[in-house]
Amino acid sequence: MAFVIDASVPSDSRATARTHSRPSVLGPCSSEDPAEASGAGSAGSGGGTPRRRRADSDLPVGARRSGGIALGHVVLTVAAVCSVFPVYWLFATAFRRPEDQLSQSPFPWPLSVQNFIDVTEQIPILAMMWNTLVMAFLLTVFQLLTSIVASYAFARFDFPGKSVASFLFVGSWLVPFQITMIPNYLMVSQLGLLNTVAGVVVPNLVSAFGVLLLLQHMRAFPSELLDAAQIDGRNSWQALWSVVVPNMKPALSALSIMLFISAWNDYLWPSLILRQSDALIQVGIRSFLTAEGNNWGAVMAAAGMACLPVFLLYIFLQKHVVAAFVRSGMK
Amino acid sequence: MFVTVAGPVRSAAEAPAATPAGASAAKGAGKTRSRLTRRTEAGLAHRSRRSPLQRSAPYLYLLPALSMLVMWTYWPLAQTFELSVYDWNMLPTSPREFVGLDNFRDVVTLPEMQRAVWNTVVYTAAFAVFSLVLPVLIALLSQQVRGRWKTFYQALIFVPFLFTPVATAAVWRWLFAPTGGAVPEVASLAGIELGNVFRDPDLAIWAIIAMVGWQMLGFGVLVVSAGIAGISPEYGQAAGLDGAGALTVVRRITLPLLSPTLVFLGLMTVLLAAQWTYPLIDVLTQGGPSNSTTNIYYLLYQFGFQNFDAGLSSAAGVLFFLAFGAIAVLYLRLTERFSFYDD
Numbered sequence: 001m002a003f004v005i006d007a008s009v010p011s012d013s014r015a016t017a018r019t020h021s022r023p024s025v026l027g028p029c030s031s032e033d034p035a036e037a038s039g040a041g042s043a044g045s046g047g048g049t050p051r052r053r054r055a056d057s058d059l060p061v062g063a064r065r066s067g068g069i070a071l072g073h074v075v076l077t078v079a080a081v082c083s084v085f086p087v088y089w090l091f092a093t094a095f096r097r098p099e100d101q102l103s104q105s106p107f108p109w110p111l112s113v114q115n116f117i118d119v120t121e122q123i124p125i126l127a128m129m130w131n132t133l134v135m136a137f138l139l140t141v142f143q144l145l146t147s148i149v150a151s152y153a154f155a156r157f158d159f160p161g162k163s164v165a166s167f168l169f170v171g172s173w174l175v176p177f178q179i180t181m182i183p184n185y186l187m188v189s190q191l192g193l194l195n196t197v198a199g200v201v202v203p204n205l206v207s208a209f210g211v212l213l214l215l216q217h218m219r220a221f222p223s224e225l226l227d228a229a230q231i232d233g234r235n236s237w238q239a240l241w242s243v244v245v246p247n248m249k250p251a252l253s254a255l256s257i258m259l260f261i262s263a264w265n266d267y268l269w270p271s272l273i274l275r276q277s278d279a280l281i282q283v284g285i286r287s288f289l290t291a292e293g294n295n296w297g298a299v300m301a302a303a304g305m306a307c308l309p310v311f312l313l314y315i316f317l318q319k320h321v322v323a324a325f326v327r328s329g330m331k
Numbered sequence: 332m333f334v335t336v337a338g339p340v341r342s343a344a345e346a347p348a349a350t351p352a353g354a355s356a357a358k359g360a361g362k363t364r365s366r367l368t369r370r371t372e373a374g375l376a377h378r379s380r381r382s383p384l385q386r387s388a389p390y391l392y393l394l395p396a397l398s399m400l401v402m403w404t405y406w407p408l409a410q411t412f413e414l415s416v417y418d419w420n421m422l423p424t425s426p427r428e429f430v431g432l433d434n435f436r437d438v439v440t441l442p443e444m445q446r447a448v449w450n451t452v453v454y455t456a457a458f459a460v461f462s463l464v465l466p467v468l469i470a471l472l473s474q475q476v477r478g479r480w481k482t483f484y485q486a487l488i489f490v491p492f493l494f495t496p497v498a499t500a501a502v503w504r505w506l507f508a509p510t511g512g513a514v515p516e517v518a519s520l521a522g523i524e525l526g527n528v529f530r531d532p533d534l535a536i537w538a539i540i541a542m543v544g545w546q547m548l549g550f551g552v553l554v555v556s557a558g559i560a561g562i563s564p565e566y567g568q569a570a571g572l573d574g575a576g577a578l579t580v581v582r583r584i585t586l587p588l589l590s591p592t593l594v595f596l597g598l599m600t601v602l603l604a605a606q607w608t609y610p611l612i613d614v615l616t617q618g619g620p621s622n623s624t625t626n627i628y629y630l631l632y633q634f635g636f637q638n639f640d641a642g643l644s645s646a647a648g649v650l651f652f653l654a655f656g657a658i659a660v661l662y663l664r665l666t667e668r669f670s671f672y673d674d
């Protein structure tokens with residue numbers, strides 16, 4: 001299922017999208033009716049352009065029409081507003097003054113950070129965020145290391161038992177965590193790690209997803225480079241770290257982003273292990289939600305802080321975050 | 332009550348045991364190999380003559396990941412099967428009592444189990460709308476929007492996918508709040524009195540579905556858009572020249588070529604449904620009111636960690652595992668038959 005997707009946009013289609021000109025008919029692509037198409041066409045393309053065929057152009061399936069572009073903008077605007085409004089409302093409420101928390105005005109004014117101050121005074125939210133950050137970082141590092149080494153074994157060697165081993169990794173998708181959580185819980189309990197962050201980390205040092213994702217990339221790795229490394233007298237371990245890993249940085253950083261975000265956002269396992277501790281933010285926020293009930297300003301401030309690292313990651317690495325999640329699905 | 336920062340730091344000292352042990356062993360094996368094979372043969376390692384230590388190299392590379400996988404996934408799976416025939420309250424001090432298949436009989440006759448199975452079907456079907464149907468519609472209708480605008484919209488649409496589940500629960504509880512919540516305020520403008528949605532046995536499940544659907548939609552739109560962008564435009568052009576209409580192109584060309592993407596999204600729906608419904612149910616409804624929002628995943632948790640009935644939870648888990656596996660195999664068989672690849 002090697003279905004490589006390039007989400008980037010060919011340059012000439014970007015030009016077409018910007019100018020909104022050159023409508024062409026090679027078979028309509030969206031279900032807009034002719035009236036709508038001509039109406040939007042006059043707005044977008046300055047009317048009058050004779051419709052002609054451009055057989056060599058980079059068109060999507062079907063063809064490009066300015067009516068379709070207008071419709072597309074409408075559809076995407078609606079979807080984007082629906083997606084973003086709850087997020088906006090969260091921060092709008094968080095930045096109101098505590099006495100304005102029931103206000104329905106679309107913009108929080110006057111702005112206030114009092115809710116955030118209240119939260120940090122009521123619960124040690126900064127310590128929780130730090131704990132969660134360290135936990136997510138540790139999980140990312142260990143899952144990355146174990147994934148690199150294991151996928152390398154699959155990609156580079158043939159050995160008896162290989163198919164059994166790879167079946168174990170693929171097959172773990174068929175074991176939802178809820179099925180194994182009681183034995184896992186008992187094991188963590190026997191290790192004396194209940195209510196500790198270590199109890200959250202230790203059972204999750206391996207990501208079967210990470211192994212399978214990296215295996216896709218390792219398989220595509222040019223064997224000439226490995227041959228060259230071998231001729232240079234490097235053994236497989238040296239070749240892994242001096243040849244393979246440096247050349248897989250994009251895949252590895254994409255995987256790191258995904259592992260970090262899913263570690264940060266994980267809820268079920270921490271909520272089981274930390275039943276008497278609020279060390280991690282997901283569990284701590286739940287207690288705060290229950291305790292604070294309808295103190296919406298403070299609750300929204302706490303929820304906003306729980307999302308902060310992931311949002312910062314998204315703001316600074318937006319393209320990479322999206323590409324990581326979307327492309328992983330295409331392999 | 333709160334552990335200090337020392338918690339994770341302590342774990343740092345314990346955690347490395349899994350990786351470096353295997354890693355350093357692998358390193359040792361690698362060194363030996365290079366000394367023995369001595370650059371006489373080029374090519375991949377498996378082609379060269381090897382000592383026992385070299386032959387064990389792949390196993391040493393696999394050791395960290397595989398041992399953890401067996402220890403925390405497959406061994407527990409076997410234990411779940413074992414626990415399912417015992418009656419036990421999960422206290423190490425209390426004895427386990429062998430009860431044969433009684434747990435299974437109890438599970439299938441429990442009314443809340445039947446309700447949970449039905450709700451799981453409802454959840455999954457509804458999520459398929461948010462993660463498959465709507466994304467396909469949105470992606471098809473907007474495929475002519477490209478370039479910076481496309482990137483801009485997609486960046487916004489993707490945000491909910493990254494949202495921390497507890498924050499999702501918090502913000503939607505606020506949006507649905509009977510006093511001052513944005514949704515009831517808007518609904519009252521339209522003359523609808525919503526009341527407390529999460530206490531309403533008819534509405535609560537739809538509120539949860541809306542929240543998870545909100546999180547899933549952006550991922551679906553981006554994946555389907557990428558899938559459509561990966562389809563060569565020539566097929567559509569050729570069909571257009573042959574006089575095929577818009578719907579025909581979509582039905583006969585776009586959707587078949589998109590089928591691997593849709594199969595992937597379908598699997599993600601099922602997997603994410605398990606992961607994402609749990610925190611929302613746990614924070615907002617605890618499966619209620621009167622079991623109207625519970626599903627299999629949440630029921631397994633309740634049997635085990637609220638009723639402390641390890642046997643019942645394990646029996647339900649075994650049944651769930653078998654059903655899940657059967658559905659997955661069936662699903663993959665069907666998609667193998669109906670998927671269409673462009674290569």
